[in-house]
Structures are given as structure tokens and as C-alpha cells.
Amino acid sequence: MTIAFDRQSAVPAHWELLPFRFHALDPTTTLLTNLVGEQVCVNPYQLTEIVDGTCTDEALLAELRAKHIIRGFGERTSAELLAMKLRTRMRRLPDSTGLHIFVVTLRCEHTCKYCQVSRQPTSGARYDMTVQHAERALDIVFRSPSPRLKIEFQGGEPLLNFAIIQHIVTAARARNVGPTRDLSFVIASNLALLSDEILDYCKREGIYLSTSLDGPPDLHTRNRPRPGNDSWQRTVDGIGSAQRALGVDHVSALMTTTEGSLGRVREIIDQYRSLGVLNIFLRPISPYGFALRRRGGGNYGVEAWLKFYEEGLDYIFELNAAGTLMVETYAVIIAKKMFSNEDPGYVDLTSPAGIGLSALVYNYDGAVYASDEGRMLAEMGDHTFRLGHLDTDTYEDIMLSDALLSPLEQSITTSAPMCSTCAFEPYCGSDPVFHHATMGDAVGVKPLSAFCQRNMGVFTLLLRKYRDDPGARAVLRKWAHR
Amino acid sequence: MSFQLKFDAKTVTLDALQRAAYALSDVATVEIREGDGEYICDVFPRDDGSHDDVEHRLRIGVIDYMLRQRIAEQTEPIRNLIFALAFSQTGLIAEEPAE
Numbered sequence: 095m096t097i098a099f100d101r102q103s104a105v106p107a108h109w110e111l112l113p114f115r116f117h118a119l120d121p122t123t124t125l126l127t128n129l130v131g132e133q134v135c136v137n138p139y140q141l142t143e144i145v146d147g148t149c150t151d152e153a154l155l156a157e158l159r160a161k162h163i164i165r166g167f168g169e170r171t172s173a174e175l176l177a178m179k180l181r182t183r184m185r186r187l188p189d190s191t192g193l194h195i196f197v198v199t200l201r202c203e204h205t206c207k208y209c210q211v212s213r214q215p216t217s218g219a220r221y222d223m224t225v226q227h228a229e230r231a232l233d234i235v236f237r238s239p240s241p242r243l244k245i246e247f248q249g250g251e252p253l254l255n256f257a258i259i260q261h262i263v264t265a266a267r268a269r270n271v272g273p274t275r276d277l278s279f280v281i282a283s284n285l286a287l288l289s290d291e292i293l294d295y296c297k298r299e300g301i302y303l304s305t306s307l308d309g310p311p312d313l314h315t316r317n318r319p320r321p322g323n324d325s326w327q328r329t330v331d332g333i334g335s336a337q338r339a340l341g342v343d344h345v346s347a348l349m350t351t352t353e354g355s356l357g358r359v360r361e362i363i364d365q366y367r368s369l370g371v372l373n374i375f376l377r378p379i380s381p382y383g384f385a386l387r388r389r390g391g392g393n394y395g396v397e398a399w400l401k402f403y404e405e406g407l408d409y410i411f412e413l414n415a416a417g418t419l420m421v422e423t424y425a426v427i428i429a430k431k432m433f434s435n436e437d438p439g440y441v442d443l444t445s446p447a448g449i450g451l452s453a454l455v456y457n458y459d460g461a462v463y464a465s466d467e468g469r470m471l472a473e474m475g476d477h478t479f480r481l482g483h484l485d486t487d488t489y490e491d492i493m494l495s496d497a498l499l500s501p502l503e504q505s506i507t508t509s510a511p512m513c514s515t516c517a518f519e520p521y522c523g524s525d526p527v528f529h530h531a532t533m534g535d536a537v538g539v540k541p542l543s544a545f546c547q548r549n550m551g552v553f554t555l556l557l558r559k560y561r562d563d564p565g566a567r568a569v570l571r572k573w574a575h576r
Numbered sequence: 577m578s579f580q581l582k583f584d585a586k587t588v589t590l591d592a593l594q595r596a597a598y599a600l601s602d603v604a605t606v607e608i609r610e611g612d613g614e615y616i617c618d619v620f621p622r623d624d625g626s627h628d629d630v631e632h633r634l635r636i637g638v639i640d641y642m643l644r645q646r647i648a649e650q651t652e653p654i655r656n657l658i659f660a661l662a663f664s665q666t667g668l669i670a671e672e673p674a675e
Contacts, residue, residue, distance in 0.1 A: 110650070110654075111647060111650050111651050112651060112654055112658075113647070113648075113651040113654065113655040113658070114647065114651075115644070115647075116640075116643075116644075118640075129655070129658060141643075142643075145643060145646055145647060145650075165654075173654060173657055173658050173661060174661060176658045176662075177658045177659075177660075177661030177662040178662075180658065180659070180662040181662045181663075184662070511595075511598055512595075512598065512599060515595070515641070515644050539601055540599075541598070541599055541600065541601045541602035541603075542601060542602050
């Protein structure tokens with residue numbers, strides 16, 4: 095149904111509009127969101143009455159006023175409250191960069207089908223980060239204004255260059271003097287090479303472990319082959335050992351959705367549950383590296399992933415209703431943005447984009463990238479997001495480089511075509527690396543963007559669950575305030 | 577197969593029409609020209625069988641963007657005030673040096 099609007103229609107008599115955006119969730123329901131993402135659902139007739147100033151439904155007007163979509167004439171507090179909420183949401187901006195990724199080696203003993211980097215054989219020591227580069231990278235880490243500094247060790251398989259990890263941890267702690275930062279360390283490992291000595295070290299230093307677990311044995315082993323075909327067993331054993339040594343909260347796992355995952359989301363979640371890992375991130379595959387090959391695991395569309403995601407989310411809501419406090423990480427991030435004033439600062443869902451501001455990547459060879467995906471593109475021969483080199487460039491050279499500032503400027507969603515008028519803008523962000531990789535342009539054409547389709551799909555799904563399912567609503571509210 | 581749609585230039589703005597055409601780019605491309613008080617749109621659907629759907633989406637899109645334009649016009653002063661209030665206390669803007 096369409097409704098014609100008279101451009102000269104009356105303005106409200108006793109109240110006026112505050113800035114808001116709208117989106118038709120279905121033919122009878124239109125979502126209204128204000129500047130900070132607080133939302134109200136109305137029908138299309140009500141929307142026209144609100145804009146025309148002819149709405150007389152007192153209950154609706156009270157709700158719109160409470161959600162800062164309208165205000166009484168002369169009322170100051172609504173503008174001040176909105177400004178305060180806006181400031182709260184953006185409070186991370188001056189405190190850039192919290193995450194520093196050290197690619198300590200490109201060597202790996204796995205040959206994962208969707209691997210996003212050009213892994214090297216385990217014997218190729220020339221693919222290891224040097225002490226000199228590690229020290230130069232730490233110079234940059236400690237120039238970042240963020241009060242929280244997380245150093246994440248990645249590869250390849252980072253445990254193949256464990257000596258440099260130990261060096262960096264010691265050196266970083268030694269530098270953390272004066273106005274100290276909240277310093278933390280994560281090793282992103284497949285855990286196949288985990289030993290008691292490594293676990294002792296991690297326990298002593300309070301280091302977190304993050305691993306990849308794609309689900310049941312056949313799926314995981316097919317996605318992540320290694321000599322002996324025992325990658326699942328080694329990962330599961332590693333998770334168990336790490337949980338016992340470090341505590342359950344010091345071990346996390348991530349999964350990647352491949353074609354083989356579709357239709358098996360319950361099994362995947364049950365695999366996590368059986369290991370006592372109650373936090374799962376149902377991630378789509380990224381369009382980089384080997385994932386782009388015909389057998390790379392990424393031959394499915396956005397619709398197929400959204401179906402997989404909804405099945406998974408429904409199962410997690412079921413588990414919560416039955417008393418198992420399972421969590422889906424992406425839904426938690428979005429629930430916080432939708433139903434609380436907190437913006438978790440997730441790299442892919444921020445505006446301006448998280449590249450450089452949220453994360454920096456120091457490659458094994460001394461090159462510095464704006465994000466992990468920027469490094470992956472470089473491995474494919476595209477150096478667009480290479481910000482500089484540790485041998486030659488300073489913190490200022492890197493943070494003020496055109497390679498960073500130009501895509502950052504283009505990534506501000508309030509000025510991007512379609513994003514600027516999108517009701518989901520307060521929940522969303524921009525991913526210039528994804529759009530550059532898939533469309534050759536940092537902004538991208540949103541109606542054709544898989545990033546946009548996927549996120550619009552997830553936002554709509556979560557709002558529908560919140561509106562229609564009391565059980566899901568209770569869980570989403572709880573996640574929003576975790 | 578392409579088709580043509582016309583909009584009265586007195587009731588529809590070019591900005592709303594361009595935005596609606598852009599939002600349609602997953603299913604069609606649109607050429608817009610002006611003549612005799614009308615905006616004339618030549619619409620080229622990507623899929624030959626999608627004429628009706630594309631036509632409805634363009635009409636709805638134009639109305640939606642006209643409405644968004646009205647909201648933006650009505651709320652521009654308060655939007656500016658809110659942003660000014662929000663950023664005045666961040667410390668992001670350095671104080672001007674004293675003369």
C-alpha cells in the first residue's frame with residue numbers, strides 16, 4: 095500500500111519532531127529509530143500522522159516522547175539527553191587503537207580450505223617476525239591513546255614462533271610503566287601444538303587462548319586438514335587442557351560457516367555445548383584468500399547464511415529457555431546497540447570504520463595494515479590497506495597515512511548513500527575493506543552489497559524475534575546488559 | 577524489457593527520485609530526465625519478468641524519500657543542536673590560543 099503525502103501539510107500543534115529515520119519491516123509495520131537507535135514500531139498511517147502533526151493517539155505520543163522521536167515545544171531535556179547518549183556511544187573514538195595484532199609467523203601445519211592467508215611450510219623460518227620488528231611494533235602500540243591495550247598473536251600458527259611471543263609479552267610489560275594501561279594478551283591458535291610448558295607460561299602471564307572449532311569431527315577435519323587428519327581431536331583436547339589449566343573464561347572458540355555447515359547448526363552448537371564453551375559466534379566466511387576458490391567453502395549466498403543463522407539463534411533461545419545460558423556473540427553485539435546505550439565497538443559495526451582506529455596489524459615482515467582483512471588482501475597482491483612499514487614509518491606516518499584516512503573518511507555512515515537515511519544506521523557500520531575487496535570501492539553500492547544485505551537481515555531478524563517472541567525478548571534484553 | 581514512468585515535478589523532488597532509483601540498483605537501473613514539468617524515468621530491470629515489482633518499488637521508494645526529506649527539513653535545527661551539544665564536551669576540539 096502506498097500513501098500520498100501533502101508536502102504543505104500542517105506542523106504539529108503541541109509537539110515537534112526530533113530527528114528520526116524509518117524502515118518498513120513488513121507492509122503493516124514501520125520501524126522508527128532516533129539518533130541513538132531507540133526504536134518504536136508503528137503502522138504506515140501512524141507514520142504519516144506523526145510527520146503531519148495530526149496524530150492524536152495519546153499512548154503512542156507518550157511512547158514517541160519517551161523514545162525521543164518527538165518532544166513538546168520548548169522542551170530542552172530531550173535534546174540534552176540525546177546529546178548525552180550520542181556522546182556515550184561515541185566515547186571510544188578519542189581512545190583509539192585498542193587491539194594490536196602481531197602476525198608472528200606465516201608458518202602453519204594446517205591446510206585449511208578457507209585459509210585467508212598464504213600459509214607457509216613449518217620449516218620456513220624466514221616467515222617469522224624478528225625481534226627488531228616486534229620492538230618497533232611495540233613502539234607504536236604504546237603510542238596509542240587507548241587505556242586498554244590488547245595484543246593478539248596470530249599466524250600462520252603463532253605457537254610455531256613461541257619465542258617471539260614470550261619476548262613481546264616481557265617487553266610489553268616492561269614498557270607498561272608510568273600511566274599504566276590495562277594490558278592483555280591473546281594467542282589465536284589451532285591448539286594442535288599446545289604443550290604443558292606453553293600452558294604453564296600462559297597461566298603465569300594471564301594469557302587468553304582463542305581457537306577455531308567448526309563443529310563436529312567430520313566437518314572440522316574436512317575444513318581444517320593437517321597431517322594425520324586429527325585436527326578436530328587436537329583442538330578438542332587443547333580446549334580441555336586449556337580450560338583445566340587456565341579456567342573456562344580464558345579459552346574461547348570461533349567457527350567459520352562453510353557450505354558443509356549449512357543445515358547442521360544444531361550439531362555445531364551442541365559440539366560447543368559439550369565442551370563447556372557456551373559462547374559461539376556464527377560467522378559467515380570472509381571473501382578473502384583461499385575462501386574464494388571453488389572448494390574454499392564459501393559457495394553459498396546471504397540468504398542461505400541468514401537461514402543458518404536464524405536456525406542457530408532459535409536453538410540458542412530454546413537452550414536458554416531450558417536453563418543453558420548459551421550466547422551468540424554477534425547477536426550480543428547488536429542487542430547492546432539496539433537495546434542499551436552501549437556501543438561495544440565491534441570493528442565491523444562502527445562508524446567511522448574500525449580500521450586503524452580499533453585495530454592495527456603488524457605483519458611478520460614488518461608491514462603494517464589497517465586490519466586483518468587488509469593484510470589478507472595484501473597476501474592476494476592488493477596493498478591498498480598497507481599503512482606503512484616498521485623499518486621506515488613512525489606512529490604519525492601510519493595513523494595519518496592516506497591509505498588510512500581516505501577510507502576512514504568514506505566510511506562515515508551518516509554521509510554514505512543509503513546509510514544516511516537507513517533506520518538501522520545506529521546499529522550498523524561500514525567495512526571499507528570488504529567493499530573494496532568485493533566491489534572495488536571503499537563505500538560500495540549498498541543495494542548490491544552482501545555486507546548490507548547480511549546485516550539488514552540480522553537486524554530485521556532480531557527485531558522480529560524481540561517483538562514476537564517473549565522468550566527471545568527476555569534473552570536479548572539480558573544480552574544487551576551483559 | 578525497459579519501461580517508462582513519469583513523476584510530476586511539482587510534487588516530487590529530483591533528490592527523492594535519484595535516491596529511490598539508487599536504492600533500486602539491485603533490481604534495475606534508471607535514467608532520469610526532465611521535460612514538460614515531469615521527471616521521465618526510463619527503467620531497465622535486470623530481470624525481464626520483474627516489471628511490476630520494480631515499478632512498485634520505485635513508486636514506494638519515491639514516496640519514502642519524500643517523507644524522509646520532510647522529516648529532515650523539520651528536524652534540521654534540532655539535529656544541529658544535538659550534535660553541537662554532544663561534541664562540545666568531548667575535548668576533541670582544541671581550544672583556540674589566546675590572542
